[in-house]
Amino acid sequence: AQSVAQPEDQVNVAEGNPLTVKCTYSVSGNPYLFWYVQYPNRGLQFLLKYITGDNLVKGSYGFEAEFNKSQTSFHLKKPSALVSDSALYFCAVRGVGSSNTGKLIFGQGTTLQVKP
């Protein structure tokens, strides 16, 4: 079965410092991976996706993610955090095989807190 794990419930970082939000996945075959962000009382916003090719994927708002097949990870990164980046971040994998209807399987989410 496909699954996604976000091992940290919360990540705290000071403004201007680099940030990393961790994600590992379990899926048979080639994964399609996504990051979404959710601001309070809002729906999810797409940040970036990995399909194939370059392991470093660039997305919206200066975020990027690094795909590592050997470690089955897809960590979200940003070189310099902003207070406005504070939000709930979700990693997701698209179902494959018999589950391949395009549905997303989400991690539990990681709250990012950026302090001034």
Added chain:
Amino acid sequence: GAGVSQSPSNKVTEKGKDVELRCDPISGHTALYWYRQSLGQGLEFLIYFQGNSAPDKSGLPSDRFSAERTGGSVSTLTIQRTQQEDSAVYLCASSLGGLAGVYEQYFGPGTRLTVT
């Protein structure tokens, strides 16, 4: 352009009542998804529609839940005989369709359902 819209934004209902939640996807998006977000269960897939194909109902938690999509556009999620455990935020998403592509999903703001 207009994003995914959902109505109502909030719904409070008494246990045992039926509720209907509406989703208007982005124009031209052939794929439509319903997810549920709750504190205990995170983000769960409920149902998926793609064009005229039979929907993937594998995520519906019980036969009290049903959904339809009329004219390939608007979708309604119906919960019959609501229970307190149905309290959650119900999110709708749409995307360009076809499983050959890997398309990001665009989410609506959600409907917060509270069952008293």
